[in-house]
Amino acid sequence: MLRAQLLWFAIAFGMGALLPVQAGMNVRLRDALGSPYRASLVSFFLGTVALLVLVLLTRGETAEPKQAPWWAWVGGFIGATLVTGTVLLTPRLGAAALFAALVAGQLAAAALIDHFGLVGYPELPFSASRAVGIVLLLAGALLVLRR
Structure with a gap:
C-alpha cells in the first residue's frame, strides 16, 4: 500500500511542478495578447479542446447521469479564478x-x-x-x- 501511495504522491508532485510552468506560459501569453483575461480564455479554450478530444476518444466510458449538488457545477469558475490570478500575480510575486x-x-x-x-x-x-x-x-x- 505504501508503494502505491508513493507513486500517487510522485504523480501529484509532478503535476504540482507543472503549475508554475503553466503560470509562466500564461504570463507570456498575456504579454502577447495584451490582456490577462484573454490569456486565461485562450488557456481554458485549449484545455477544453484537449478534454473534448479525450471525451471523444473514451466514448465508451458513459454512465447514467446523476444529480449533482449545485456547488459541484461551479468548479470551473474556481479554475478560471486561479488561472487568471496566477497570470496577474506571477509578475508581482x-x-x-x-x-x-x-x-x-x-x-x-x-x-x-x-x-x-x-x-x-x-x-x-x-x-x-x-x-x-x-x-x-x-x-x-x-x-x-x-x-
Missing part, C-alpha cells in the same frame, strides 16, 4: 513566492475540508501534526516571500 502562498492556502483549506468532510471528502480529524505541518508550510511560504 515571482513563481516561488506565489506558489508557496498557494500551497500554504491549499493545505490550510484542505485540512478544514478534511476535518468537516466538506464537498464530498471523507471526514479526517484535524490533528496536532497537521497543525504543525500547516504552520511550518506557512512559515516557509513567508520566508520564500522575503527577498
